[in-house]
Amino acid sequence: MTTIKDVAKKAGVSVATVSRFLNDSGYVSADAAKAVTAAVDELKYELNPVARSLNTKKSNLIGLILPDITNPFFPELARAVEDVALTYGYTVVLCNSDENPEKEKNYIETLKKKYIAGFIVTSNQLDAPHYANANVPIVALDRAINDKIPVVSSNNKEGAVIGTNALLERGCRNVLFLRGPEELNPANDRYDGFMEAIRQSDADYQVVTCPFHFADSQKVVEQALQDNPSIDGIFASSDVSAAGALKAAGTIGRQVPDDLQIVGFDGVAMGEMLSPGLTTVAQDVYKMGAVATRVLIKQIENKKIEQSFYEVPVKLVIRGTTRSVAE
Amino acid sequence: MTTIKDVAKKAGVSVATVSRFLNDSGYVSADAAKAVTAAVDELKYELNPVARSLNTKKSNLIGLILPDITNPFFPELARAVEDVALTYGYTVVLCNSDENPEKEKNYIETLKKKYIAGFIVTSNQLDAPHYANANVPIVALDRAINDKIPVVSSNNKEGAVIGTNALLERGCRNVLFLRGPEELNPANDRYDGFMEAIRQSDADYQVVTCPFHFADSQKVVEQALQDNPSIDGIFASSDVSAAGALKAAGTIGRQVPDDLQIVGFDGVAMGEMLSPGLTTVAQDVYKMGAVATRVLIKQIENKKIEQSFYEVPVKLVIRGTTRSVAE
DNA sequence: ATATTATGTGTAACCGGTTACACATTGCAG
DNA sequence: CTGCAATGTGTAACCGGTTACACATAATAT
Secondary structure, X not given: OOOHHHHHHHHOOXXXXXXXXXXXXXXXOHHHHHXXXXXXXXXXXXXXXXXXXHHHOOOOEEEEEXXXXXXXXXXXXXXXXXXXXXXXXXXXXXXXXXXXXXXXXXHHHHHHHOOXXXXXXXXXXXXXXXXXXXXXXXXXXXXXXXXXXXXXEXXXXXXXXXXXXXXXXXXXXEEEEEEOOOXXXXXXXXXXXXXXXXXXXXXXXXXXXXXOOHHHHHHHHHHHHHHOOOOOEEEEOOHHHHHHHHHHHHHHOOOOOOOOEEXXXXXXXXXXXXXXXXXXXXXXXXXXHHHHHHHHHHHHOOOOOOOOXXXXXXXXXXXXXXXXXXX | OOOHHHHHHHHOOOHHHHXXXXXXXXXXXXXXHHHHHHHHXXXXXXXXXXXXXXXXOOOOEEEEEEOOOOOOOHHHHHHHHHHHHHHOOXXXXXXXXXXXXXXXXXXXXXXXXXXXXXXXXXXXXXXHHXXXXXXXXXXXXXXXXXXXXXXXXXXXXXXXXXXXXXXXXOOOOEEEEEEOOOOOXXXXXXXXXXXXXXXOOOOEEEEEEOOOOHHHHHHHHHHHHHHOOOOOEEEEOOHHHHHHHHHXXXXXXXXXXXXXXXXXXXXXXXXXXXXXXXXXXXEOXXXXXXXXXXXXXXXXXXXXXXOOEEEEOEEEEOOOOOOOOOO
């Protein structure tokens, strides 16, 4: 392995000069620069990042902390993070937290010892003070930790308004809202959006809380549909719940979309594969990940961050679980 | 930050003794051991992994190279890898290769500079010689690189036999096999399994090659079904393709499972959410990941590896796209 | 002409560990 | 009693970089 000393010798300068040249720090004459470039080329020198880290107490590792990569929301996020990290020369460490604050803390401590450059955090159980005191750049997704930590989030409330109106415009008079867990910020924003939209109409509605789980949602919806046959629209605050609702509708013998319309929230790939295809309020998850990563890298590189709150727009994707709009 | 020197001073011994104690290398007297333990405790000393890496040229990073975490097969794999890595004190670096050999090479080079401990590789385009010469522990998934590199794989051929027989036993007389890309090893094994099973029956069959993509599969199946209405069973070599087939069946007006039965391969979560639920040959993806990681860590820690080929069993999951077996 | 300042470079300390080697001791065999 | 192996410990070199500081020279200001 060729080291900076080899390069220095070959170029006929000191290691300090080589280092200064490579890091573009301090003065280096044109002659020296040329000699070093040549030596680097010839020896195919590549800097050892570990040795550098030991000195600078920095690395180009980014930690991505998320509850569970298995949850269909996260792979795309991870993909986005990895893509932009790669362009900027960073490497992504995957951390599944299971929403467990102990695990999160543990990752933070472990990775800080490796001089991790920063974290992107998606979590709802997160131990806010711990993050606040982590003393390392952080960007949060969907959840404010404190006002120093930038947040990127979908426009959940507006998305819920759009989703609700989609049902209303298509003639729904009694809509069931599948509310997500109350600990989840985004779920609450969606609830607010739903309430705002539904109150501006004269439609009936009811709200049921259920976790973002397929089987649970299916059960809950079956029950609700049996108890109240006049429900003619369901707005689920996640696609997985919507899938559960769709299945429940099938089981009970309700025709979607003729007899019952369904709108989901998230825009995961699965929505397309259902029959009928799921109409949904799609988040631009990739964009969220990309924005979060860029903001994080800006922070890492001490560039100014213009805002501390980034909202990514949301889009209604119409598929088969809703009818066409009555004019 | 407390260093090994602080500990040495506090314990009244030299850094060498501390290091020997911490690494359980060389001789350390009981007295010294006690003093060091106490000092470590008191100072809350934690070893700096970067400094250690610089010396030992080893780290506890594991690289997970896969085509695209967004592909529903991989999150669960990643999860398994991360879980077992964590128990053994390793950290996982996520690498999306897009099946691009250049990207793969690049990751390998970049991470080797960080003294990565080893790689788990899932790829079909992989540059075999490059891996073979990487000079770092590797475990491959689903694809043999050379006989020195252990492989873990599902029992694809047997799975295909089971899946095919599931259709045959349920009365299918004309089955369409959706063959995956020919570059993919597992896809070919599945093809072999299908052929073996179908030839032992007197059923008609046809084979169509199509990528593991929803929309493509849907299109291909629509066409096939229109061209040949006597098809009464479809065996798709991936669940995503099966989902496409199911959708196509719906579009064309075929009743599943009464009129047409479908079996997929993979066992991704989505299968359950479809209506009817997808009968499929489920791989134990989590187990594959876990096995691969354990084998890798054994390699890393220079323990003997018993075998170089690990086959994870596969299981038929019966849901709604197949009928009950006629007695 | 002299004082500053900007430019350019090398030496050596340092980051926080590991480990080769030298130097004790102690125990036991011959 | 001597010799050699086993046990125990410290000093200092080393891993491969970065950077403070000292020093030298050229350019500019006064």
